[in-house]
Amino acid sequence: MVTLAEVARRAKVTGATVSNVLRNPQKVKPETVDRVMAAIRELGYRPNLTARALARGRTSTLALMLSNITNPFYPEFVLAAEREARKRGHFLLVCNTDDDPAITRAYLEQIAGSLASGVIVMNTDLSERELTEIASRGIAVVLCMWEHVQPSRALPCVTIDFAAAGALAAEHLSSLGHRKFGALVGAGSGGPQTIRLEGFASALAAHGHADKSLAVVQARDSIEGGYEAAIGLLRDKPGLTCIFATNDLMAIGAMQAAADLGKRVPDDISVIGLTDIELAHQFRPALTTVRLPAAEIAARSIALALEMIEGGEPAQDIYVVRSPELVVRASTGRAPSRRRRT
Amino acid sequence: MVTLAEVARRAKVTGATVSNVLRNPQKVKPETVDRVMAAIRELGYRPNLTARALARGRTSTLALMLSNITNPFYPEFVLAAEREARKRGHFLLVCNTDDDPAITRAYLEQIAGSLASGVIVMNTDLSERELTEIASRGIAVVLCMWEHVQPSRALPCVTIDFAAAGALAAEHLSSLGHRKFGALVGAGSGGPQTIRLEGFASALAAHGHADKSLAVVQARDSIEGGYEAAIGLLRDKPGLTCIFATNDLMAIGAMQAAADLGKRVPDDISVIGLTDIELAHQFRPALTTVRLPAAEIAARSIALALEMIEGGEPAQDIYVVRSPELVVRASTGRAPSRRRRT
DNA sequence: GTGAAAGCGCTAACAA
């Protein structure tokens, strides 16, 4: 391995100068710069990032903690995060916590402040208290898509308006003439996706729908989970003409359930999701959904972490990115004319 | 940040002893161990992995280079890789190269041998020569799922028998009575998936099918790519009763194409994929496919890299993991009785 | 069984 010292020797300068050429070339006489650059090239020198990190007191890696990258939302998110990090000269450590607090904790203990100087924490089972404690060790912690009723006051947080997302879904269904609503609420880590549901329910109320026109059921946040929950829901309430799922995976499961029960989507029943993962438009019928700007959230989170690392305190506490928007595709349509009773 | 020195001071020993307690506790008197452990606990000490890496000359991170994590094969792979790495006390840097040799190269230059002491390279546009050069800098490079006609002789390589996988698909279709075959060949990075196709074609020949009973078409390796290619293929060769795609994404696209052309799967046409990503069983109809043991390949690759780092040279050059196996689901069925001409 | 000391490769004052 070629070291800075060898480059220095070859260029007949000291290490400090080589270091300067690399970091503040304007502070070095042009011809020295040339000489050093030549030496670097000839020797094939590459700075050792580990040594640099130790000397500077901060690394060039960021950690991204998520529950399980196998959920199709994350790959899209990770890609965007990684691109932003790379653009800013950083690398991304991906940490799957499997929703296991012990794994999460172990990761944080080992990595935070030693391997990574910043951590983006998504959907976690750890308490805010515990996370705050990590942050107090001097490492940049940013909460991402924190979906609790109370936004965090202690940790900077990048998120979107989940209630508005739910409301968009409600307005869409309502405007199509639906009157009997089903909702599948996913329970990811970090608790159930209640805010999405509340936004949905409030908007329904605002449009004059009675409380009892909405049937809610919990589901695991996956295609299979949505399928099972929808089967149950549709059996219990055969009069439903539409289903809102707090995310796309469950919505896709619901479409399959409808098909298996002999209901056509969207003729007999409309299904709307939330997130707009790629699968949403790849599935047939293509899923109508409310789009969450994942890439933007990812990039913002990385940027925020880096700003904290560089500048100290974040300028504000909560960063809300661009609003969610409705994406109408093939899975929703006008409510069928009444034929059966609820 | 609590350092080793502070722990040492508190435990009234030197740093060397603390270091030993952490690494070779049997070399330290039990009561000293206790004292040091107590100090560690009281102070909340966490070793700094960056400093450790610098001192030991090797880091605890591995890099995984893949083209784009958004391809659903990778998340499953990454999860398995990360678990294996974690089990062995390492962390995983995920690098999306976007199939761009420049990005790949930049990553390798920056990371290899400084941030990561091992790199798993999947599907890449870099030449073997270039990769060998990186490896010669003393960093562990393992090729993963290298799918070239010539296996690499220079770099250790974890792979599976792609030809056998293709053959399984052919045998399955042949045994169902099909006689007119279509094939979609994906062209990922690292060139087209020729070996899978060759395995398919050879098996067909071995079962007595004439060369011209197989129509091959290239496709982009995605649902959309498979869709477009299949539309073209089915228009050109309306007599096809089955389609083999060199991977699942294209197979799913092909199923959608068939549906859009008014063909029922599997009644009018059978579709078989290769890989068995999660989507394969989640889609309707569920996709018959040939399963590649992704998790096993991932784990083996990580393990191999670590062995090389620890032990120097790998014991052998090519590691072939468990054979692919046929997974029969709903997208394949008996060939329809002849109705039309080719 | 424990300590002293040298160093991993780089950065960052501060001097010159």
Place this chain on the structure above:
DNA sequence: TTGTTAGCGCTTTCAC
């Protein structure tokens, strides 16, 4: 403009 000098926090001989 360049060099000197201390480290960063940890590991690792080698004495004691």
